[in-house]
Amino acid sequence: MPRIAVEPRFQVEYLSILDSDGNLDTALEPKLADNELKSLYRAMLLGRRLDERMVRLQRQGRIGTFAPTKGQEAAQMGSIFTLRPTDWMVPSFRETAAMIWRGWPIEKLLRFFAGHLEGGQPEPDQHDLPITIPVATQLPHAVGLAYAAQYRGDDVVVMAYFGDGATSEGDFHEALNFAGVWHVPVVFVCQNNQWAISVPLKKQTHSRTIAQKALAYGLPGLQVDGNDMLAVYAAAREAVDRARAGDGPTLIECVTYRLGVHTTADDPTKYRSDAEVAMWEQKDPLTRFKAYLEKRNLLAEGLEQHVDEEIAEAIRRFEATPPPDPLTMFDHVYAELPSDLAAQRDAMAASDPVVPAREGATAPTQPGATPMRGQRLTRR
Amino acid sequence: MAKLNMVKALNQALFQEMERDGDVLVLGEDVGVDGGVFRVTDDLQRKFGSQRVIDSPLAEAAIIGTAVGMALYGLKPVCEIQFSGFAFQCFHQIENHCARYRMRSQGRFHIPIVIRMPYGGGVRALEHHSESEEQFYAHIPGLKMVVPSGPRNARALLAAAIRDPDPVIFFEAKSLYHAAKEEVPDESEVMPIGRAQVAREGDALTLIGYGAMLRVALEAADVLRDEDGVAVEVIDLLTISPLDRETLVASVRKTGRAVVVHEAPKSFGPGAEIAASIMDGAFLSLEAPIRRVTAHDVPFVGFAREKANVPDVPRVVAAVRETLAF
Numbered sequence: 132m133p134r135i136a137v138e139p140r141f142q143v144e145y146l147s148i149l150d151s152d153g154n155l156d157t158a159l160e161p162k163l164a165d166n167e168l169k170s171l172y173r174a175m176l177l178g179r180r181l182d183e184r185m186v187r188l189q190r191q192g193r194i195g196t197f198a199p200t201k202g203q204e205a206a207q208m209g210s211i212f213t214l215r216p217t218d219w220m221v222p223s224f225r226e227t228a229a230m231i232w233r234g235w236p237i238e239k240l241l242r243f244f245a246g247h248l249e250g251g252q253p254e255p256d257q258h259d260l261p262i263t264i265p266v267a268t269q270l271p272h273a274v275g276l277a278y279a280a281q282y283r284g285d286d287v288v289v290m291a292y293f294g295d296g297a298t299s300e301g302d303f304h305e306a307l308n309f310a311g312v313w314h315v316p317v318v319f320v321c322q323n324n325q326w327a328i329s330v331p332l333k334k335q336t337h338s339r340t341i342a343q344k345a346l347a348y349g350l351p352g353l354q355v356d357g358n359d360m361l362a363v364y365a366a367a368r369e370a371v372d373r374a375r376a377g378d379g380p381t382l383i384e385c386v387t388y389r390l391g392v393h394t395t396a397d398d399p400t401k402y403r404s405d406a407e408v409a410m411w412e413q414k415d416p417l418t419r420f421k422a423y424l425e426k427r428n429l430l431a432e433g434l435e436q437h438v439d440e441e442i443a444e445a446i447r448r449f450e451a452t453p454p455p456d457p458l459t460m461f462d463h464v465y466a467e468l469p470s471d472l473a474a475q476r477d478a479m480a481a482s483d484p485v486v487p488a489r490e491g492a493t494a495p496t497q498p499g500a501t502p503m504r505g506q507r508l509t510r511r
Numbered sequence: 512m513a514k515l516n517m518v519k520a521l522n523q524a525l526f527q528e529m530e531r532d533g534d535v536l537v538l539g540e541d542v543g544v545d546g547g548v549f550r551v552t553d554d555l556q557r558k559f560g561s562q563r564v565i566d567s568p569l570a571e572a573a574i575i576g577t578a579v580g581m582a583l584y585g586l587k588p589v590c591e592i593q594f595s596g597f598a599f600q601c602f603h604q605i606e607n608h609c610a611r612y613r614m615r616s617q618g619r620f621h622i623p624i625v626i627r628m629p630y631g632g633g634v635r636a637l638e639h640h641s642e643s644e645e646q647f648y649a650h651i652p653g654l655k656m657v658v659p660s661g662p663r664n665a666r667a668l669l670a671a672a673i674r675d676p677d678p679v680i681f682f683e684a685k686s687l688y689h690a691a692k693e694e695v696p697d698e699s700e701v702m703p704i705g706r707a708q709v710a711r712e713g714d715a716l717t718l719i720g721y722g723a724m725l726r727v728a729l730e731a732a733d734v735l736r737d738e739d740g741v742a743v744e745v746i747d748l749l750t751i752s753p754l755d756r757e758t759l760v761a762s763v764r765k766t767g768r769a770v771v772v773h774e775a776p777k778s779f780g781p782g783a784e785i786a787a788s789i790m791d792g793a794f795l796s797l798e799a800p801i802r803r804v805t806a807h808d809v810p811f812v813g814f815a816r817e818k819a820n821v822p823d824v825p826r827v828v829a830a831v832r833e834t835l836a837f
Contacts, residue, residue: 251616252617253616255619260616261620265607268604268607270576271572271576272579272580275580275582275588279581279584280584282536282586301572302572302576306573306576306577308573309573309577462618463617464653465653465677466613466675471753
């Protein structure tokens, strides 16, 4: 018997609207209002300036290791801009620009990267998961959130972020498979920044695109110029609208580039050339979008300065953070503290605290008084 | 009142909790149409529909991972991992996320999930279908680890696990599924998680077991009563973590001697933590070293050799006699 085709030929599209030379496809240009374009640019700029500032803070030892965003601002802002506050954002660990857009205060993120878990606590009304570090493991969570929203009958879309390296993980494939079978409202946003620490994309996958991996799971996959704000926005808009209409999940591959280090503990000169980085700097999403706004006369005077002031203010608030009370490490292990853990806590409370409180920061406990939650039972 | 085996009792707990709370979902491989390979979820899908009783694709990590997402949204998923030997394919979701989300989000989120897994030997099963692996979960802060020993406490503990705001790993001994029937009242019952029970009172020695090993401990206590004339106190742990140290210590303060029985391998197993806790709380009462009767520190041995590996009544009786004679 002859072999016969069982499916129509699969096809993956690539979307670009505003290229790095400033050429614009006006037929595809999304209809964004002037104020929307302005706030998108401001958010990108804020992401970039904060990123540069955070690298310096890390070098000075004022925060710990973090993963810079530089170069991926369009991939993040073009996609996150399409979500409503009632929708859910599921980040990995490099989405600083998008997280700030979602309402995370800068000083809170700085606190997180300075080792305070309080910095990773979403607000009660915030529909955002905290930063997830194990690669791709957040993707099934996004599918579960979307399933739950659908189960409750809520009008909710979930957007999940990850990188090219994550697409080699089993959790990525399982998440896409479950999302396809369950037909849930999820948008998977892959920031293909070409490098998973030192491993280039060609060693990560033999597939021509990441977008095509969606096709195996029965969902649409689209590749976009991830440094083109307009293309990312258009693709995300389409995917979010599709999800909201009950038409299921989408995978968007944003082809972008990590212009900086993987994390501040990384030295990329070991594995990639300056020429490659220089080539991608020519495609910088920020300068490209800035030129687009300039042509439309939408660039505000002194914007850089305003953004820098906002960052400086946030750093001042961050630096005023009181030292953490070690005793609070017992507060969020279980809903109720088991007795042995309570004993461990009491033993810590009775010993000298690891981090001394600032003088006068806490009132001494009166003899016999019931200590407040989190208050030390020290001799002092 | 009805006489139920453990499968029926667990099934009833799921029915009752799903009727009580519309946020409770059941998720796993073959849990719907098939009712689970051990029939614990039998008929649930017919009653509650396929949106609430979900036949998932075959992927443990995504079963737990998507259940984490459901729990983050406010639902209460009850997941079935078909055999505990397959849970390593979702161990990262359990350790990295179920156990940590409350801490990571500083209380903004918690994961009210139950992960049911059949565990243990005694059913002439293949590799990955016979192991006892509670020690991995008991070691993880943020998880609770529950192992019932009979139909009635299985039903009450599963109800408690479903209502618990924290993630609960719920081990069901395969050898107990059809082992015995027990009178179970019609109305639902809840037993506190974190509380051990004195299954039989005695004064000569404290014998500690759980799950399928409780029956071994009780039978050993029978032998010791009949042949040696000693009254051994048997403690049914029911919850491995958080460990009910108070009950263990109170018993050993009375008896002065302790033997721990478990099906998991010896080294770094629950017996070590139990022994250390007794040392902490009852050192001056101890008349003899605390003995452990466990599986040996070997990987799966095949069911033809299982009896030589898993603790049985003669091994427990011998360990008790040695401890009494010390």
